[in-house]
Amino acid sequence: MPSIAFTKGHGTGNDFVIVADPEGELELTAAQVAALCDRRFGIGADGLLRVVRSSAIPAGAEILAEEPDAEWFMDYRNADGSIAEMCGNGTRVFARYLLENGLAEIPAGSTLPIGTRAGVKDIARSTNGFQVDLGRWRLSGDDVLVRARGLEVARPSLGIDVGNPHVVVALSSVAELEALDLTTAPVLDPALPGGANVEFVVPSDPLVTDGIGEIRMRVYERGVGETLSCGTGTAAAALAVRHWAGPSAPAHWRVHVPGGTLAVRAFPTEEGEHVALSGPAELVYAGSIVVA
Template sequence: MADVAFTKGHGTGNDFVVVSDPDGDLDLTDDQVAALCDRRFGIGADGLLRVVRSARIPEGEAVLSEDGAAEWFMDYRNADGSKAEMCGNGVRVFARFLLDSGLTELAEDAELAVGTRAGVKRVTRSDDGFRVDIGPWRTTAAEPTVRARGLSVARPGLGIDVGNPHIVVALASEQELEGLDLTVLPIVEPLPEHGANIEFVVPEDPLVSGGVGHVRMRVFERGVGETLSCGTGVAATALAVREWAGTGAPDRWRVDVPGGTLGVTMEQREDGEHVLLSGPAALVYTGTVALAD
């Protein structure tokens, strides 16, 4: 068994094993990733971030053709080892690792281009940590219903794609949100081909204060289960609630998750409306772990 250095990090409780592999020497299997993320027999995490140069990973070719400045690629894997397109909390933790380890620099007024399977994501500094431009978004054509333990009947969901797939479900009360049992996989009909993250949301009272919308959310992440936070899920939640709220709904939102609070802003750009996510990112500890064959 080989020893691998790692760093444990999190963004509002959404935690990751970060492995630095600049030259792409590691070829982690799904089972190895799952073992590292196991909370009883491994380090424990919602996912794994491999820090690799875009030029040293096959998916990096498309990233570099989009933006040659995207030197670093976030190879994100879910806790079960499966590959995922993007992770909003993960990008902020990834940026924190690059900066703290001296692999890159980020001036106050500059941006950092990070390669992902959902394209290049741009990170800037913010008052609460980092802000990530997740990019353009879209609603999906499907009209799914979602069943979850704790809900008496299936609820309609709104499909939102922010580079990875989400289904947002509105609940009637705080009691419904608290009563959900998300140790059990919600049932989605029809189920998207590649699955989806499922967000359950209730509005705060008032919904809008000082021009900022405010909601609470819990999430079941595909390939993981319930997590304390999901950055792209927070973005999808704000977009869905703004859609439901109708004309006059704000473009700035606060979303409370079990692990803290994240900010979402919608901005019009030449290529359409972008959604931006802001929040903290922390590195907790470093160590070395034996990687099973």
């Protein structure tokens, strides 16, 4: 049976199996991805990042038309093997892998474009690791009630799209947040055709300190389960609370997740408001594994 080389990495505890496949020669099935990500019988991870040249994957053709310098494509799979559009923490870990292995560089003052199924994402160095411009965000318009173990009644949510779908639920206290049982998937009513990541958030008191908003969050990722962190979910949660807080709310946010702390920043562009996510990215170890 063949074996493949891999690297294990994480961003605030959101962990990934990273597999280099520059020429797009490795075709992993959904079952194989799920086996690699299995925490008891495989390496264990929230998802898999395949490092492939944009020119070597069909989804990369559109990327190169948008940005010819986006040499590398992040082919992201959830832990159950399903394909996902994007992963905010994953982009930072992906960039760290490229730099550590001499596959790309980020000169001072510049950015590294990488391809994803949600378009080109620009990565820059930041004081806390790496920053990714997640692009233009929008309210999805989804009017969804969320039921979860630990909540006595269904709660309303706000739909946020940051390249992938999210529904954000506000809770009243840290105690209520900690009482949630996310070993079972929250139920969305009505169900969304492609599903969504679900974020449960508690605003800090005070909400804003020195011009920075602050919230605490837990997340259930579709195709994965509860994770210690979710980059795009962090951005969605901050944007939702900012929306609820009104026009005087700040553009900078600090979001505490079980795996650490991430920073979110909203900023204007010619095409509309973008949102950026910054935080650490770590490579933990490397090895090889037999793939059945």
